[in-house]
Amino acid sequence: MSAVVSLSNVHKQFGALKVLDGVSFDVGRGEVAAIIGQSGSGKSTVLRCINALETIQQGTIDVCGHALHDAGLNRRALHLDVGIVFQSYNLFPHLTVEQNIMLAPVSVKSVPKKEARELAREVLARVGMEAKAENYPEQLSGGQQQRVAIARSLAMSPKLMLFDEVTSALDPQLTGEVLRVMEDLARGGMTMILVTHEMAFARKVASKIIYMHQGKVWETGSGEMLDQPKTPELRNFVGGVSSDQASASV
Amino acid sequence: MTYHFDFAALLPYWREFARGIWLTVQLSAVSTVLGFVLGTLCAIGRADGSRGVKWLVAIYVEAIRNTPLLVQVFIIYFGIATLGVHVSANMAAVIALVVNVGAYTCEIVRAGIESVHKSQIEAADCLGLSRFQTYWHVVLRPAIERVYPAITSQYVLLMLASSITSQISAEELTAVANRIQSDTFRAFETYIVTGVLYLLLSFVVRVCLWLFGLAVFVRRRKLGTAI
Ligand SMILES: Nc1ncnc2c1ncn2[C@@H]1O[C@H](COP(=O)(O)OP(=O)(O)OP(=O)(O)O)[C@@H](O)[C@H]1O
Ligand SMILES: [Mg+2]
Numbered sequence: 001m002s003a004v005v006s007l008s009n010v011h012k013q014f015g016a017l018k019v020l021d022g023v024s025f026d027v028g029r030g031e032v033a034a035i036i037g038q039s040g041s042g043k044s045t046v047l048r049c050i051n052a053l054e055t056i057q058q059g060t061i062d063v064c065g066h067a068l069h070d071a072g073l074n075r076r077a078l079h080l081d082v083g084i085v086f087q088s089y090n091l092f093p094h095l096t097v098e099q100n101i102m103l104a105p106v107s108v109k110s111v112p113k114k115e116a117r118e119l120a121r122e123v124l125a126r127v128g129m130e131a132k133a134e135n136y137p138e139q140l141s142g143g144q145q146q147r148v149a150i151a152r153s154l155a156m157s158p159k160l161m162l163f164d165e166v167t168s169a170l171d172p173q174l175t176g177e178v179l180r181v182m183e184d185l186a187r188g189g190m191t192m193i194l195v196t197h198e199m200a201f202a203r204k205v206a207s208k209i210i211y212m213h214q215g216k217v218w219e220t221g222s223g224e225m226l227d228q229p230k231t232p233e234l235r236n237f238v239g240g241v242s243s244d245q246a247s248a249s250v
Numbered sequence: 251m252t253y254h255f256d257f258a259a260l261l262p263y264w265r266e267f268a269r270g271i272w273l274t275v276q277l278s279a280v281s282t283v284l285g286f287v288l289g290t291l292c293a294i295g296r297a298d299g300s301r302g303v304k305w306l307v308a309i310y311v312e313a314i315r316n317t318p319l320l321v322q323v324f325i326i327y328f329g330i331a332t333l334g335v336h337v338s339a340n341m342a343a344v345i346a347l348v349v350n351v352g353a354y355t356c357e358i359v360r361a362g363i364e365s366v367h368k369s370q371i372e373a374a375d376c377l378g379l380s381r382f383q384t385y386w387h388v389v390l391r392p393a394i395e396r397v398y399p400a401i402t403s404q405y406v407l408l409m410l411a412s413s414i415t416s417q418i419s420a421e422e423l424t425a426v427a428n429r430i431q432s433d434t435f436r437a438f439e440t441y442i443v444t445g446v447l448y449l450l451l452s453f454v455v456r457v458c459l460w461l462f463g464l465a466v467f468v469r470r471r472k473l474g475t476a477i
Contacts, residue, residue, distance in 0.1 A: 051376060079378040090373035094392045094469050103387055104377035136469050156377060 003062070004029050004160050004191045005050060010059035012045055012215075019045050020056070021215035027160075027208065032192045034202035037212035038237060043195040046212070047162045050193065051084050064159050080108070083153030084162040087169055089145040091137040091152070097124070098133040101152045108156070116155075123151040127181045143174025147181055154185075161185065163194035199226065199238070211237065257439050263430045270426030271447060273340070277422055278409040278455070281347035285408065286401075288348060289355020290394075294385065296356060297363045307356065314353035320414050322346050327418045343415035343422070351408045358400045362393030395467045402459045409455050410448060423447060 003026040012020035019042045027033045035043045048054045049061060052068050052075050061068040064081040091100050101120040105111040111119065124130040127147040137145055146166055153161060163182065167175040179201050186192055186205050196202055202209055203223040211219040213233045219225060229235040260267075296307040314322065326349065327342040337345075366389050374384040394401070416425035423444060431440035464471050 053372060053376070075375075076378050076380070079376055082376075084376045086369065086373065088369060090369045092370065092373075092388055092392075094395060094467070096469075104379060107383045107387065108378040136473060138473070152377070 002029060003027060004064055006062045008060045010049060010061060011057045012049060012054060013057055019215050023217055025210055025217055025220060027191060027193055029191055030189045031208060032186045032206045033208040033210060034206035035195045035210045035212060036202060041212040042215045043212055044164050047164050047195060051082050051162060052078055080156060081159045083156060083158035085149050085153055085166050087165045089149045091145055091149055093137050097135050097148050100148060101155045104156055119155055123154045127151045141174060142170045143177050146178045150181055160191045165195050168197060255439060256436060259434050259436045260439055260443055266426050266430060270423035274412055274422040277343055277347060277412045280344050281351055281408060282405050284348045285351035286355055288352035290359050292352060292356035293359035293363055297360050311353045311356050314350055319350055319411055320417060322350055323415055323418055339418045339420045342418060343420040347408060347412055354404050358397050358404060359393060362397035363389055365396055366393050398463050405459060406452050406455050409451060
């Protein structure tokens with residue numbers, strides 16, 4: 001099987017702080033992997049490393065045929081293959097929804113404006129946002145902004161999509177609409193890695209769940225792993241997330 | 251004591267006033283465009299350049315902001331002449347104004363650039379935009395939009411400050427006024443008229459920059475937020 005993403009013994013430090021401590025895992029084509037774990041366990045850092053937003057001190061990362069640990073890495077080519085969606089949407093505030101989406105196809109892939117506009121309408125339809133093409137980000141709700149951010153990534157037809165807690169800033173109703181979009185993507189065969197606190201969603205959509213603890217991959221498995229945790233840390237974590245005492249006990 | 255105003259004495263000089271205004275407008279317009287480009291490039295250098303570039307820009311900015319414009323004008327005018335290059339007074343005036351306003355613009359635009367969140371640059375990077383494209387589409391526009399009011403004030407000041415170049419006999423409005431008052435011995439009237447003309451010019455500059463802002467910062471216009 002050809003892995004789309006493959007991490008092997010990845011070490012990452014911020015100064016003296018060890019954040020990733022020998023992380024290894026693979027994600028295959030069409031697979032959906034969910035990374036879960038406590039705050040500070042290194043989940044976001046893993047995603048950022050996969051997209052070359054952080055450099056690593058040791059180990060190897062291969063993403064869509066790009067060797068990220070290699071000094072000759074072509075970041076632009078990597079970013080054409082990988083889309084990322086952030087918790088804070090990061091839409092460009094001075095551009096309309098449509099312009100946000102057209103920017104990269106036009107300036108990076110030299111798609112003619114007219115085609116780019118059609119492309120924008122198409123991806124907006126996929127996330128149910130075609131009615132808001134002319135609006136500015138500040139005129140949209142959080143959930144709508146996040147769906148536009150997903151559409152913006154989709155417009156570049158990535159081979160892999162990364163999602164970093166894309167619903168954490170949203171209330172339950174808006175969370176639902178964003179998760180539905182992600183589920184559609186997964187069903188359409190997109191390879192995805194998502195960091196999430198939505199256990200039910202991870203269980204439903206992900207074929208692989210990666211539990212991180214203190215910078216290590218502590219446990220990996222399918223959804224059942226959450227029902228029968230092998231380690232006390234995961235048992236604790238799952239118990240904590242599903243019961244509301246969690247926040248009180250931390 | 252009574253003073254008899256005699257503005258009529260200035261009437262024969264209206265052509266000269268007009269020529270002075272025209273040169274002031276030209277000096278200001280050219281310096282505005284070039285100074286803005288210089289200042290923006292310096293701001294990029296200072297915010298995001300190598301150490302050497304940052305230092306160079308810092309030295310330039312501080313040198314300009316801590317010396318009088320008049321001295322800068324003299325240094326450039328006589329300095330260029332000393333180098334054996336002949337430039338007209340008008341050309342020297344433009345260079346001095348550009349160098350001057352470039353430094354102030356640099357500081358204003360830099361503040362704007364620094365107000366653009368790092369996550370915006372990261373998002374552009376992740377979409378595959380080059381550094382240049384990121385600067386052009388994602389950083390500069392919102393940055394300048396945010397500091398545009400400060401820029402407007404700075405360029406009104408520039409137009410007013412251009413009067414200093416009368417000292418190297420660039421034939422702009424103030425230089426014209428100087429000559430007219432020594433012709434007519436009507437100093438008070440001459441400078442009142444000149445002041446009113448500058449007032450009108452300031453107003454025109456403000457309106458032009460405001461219209462420019464409306465044209466460029468489409469979001470502000472559409473959402474009805476003030477510029
Ligand atoms: N740029 C940085 N500089 C220094 N330390 C950092 C930096 N980014 C992250 N860290 C640290 O690395 C550790 C892991 O951070 P990371 O953001 O990967 O955690 P996380 O698992 O995503 O947490 P959360 O669930 O809160 O988002 C934390 O202790 C964090 O403080
Ligand atoms: Mg995180």
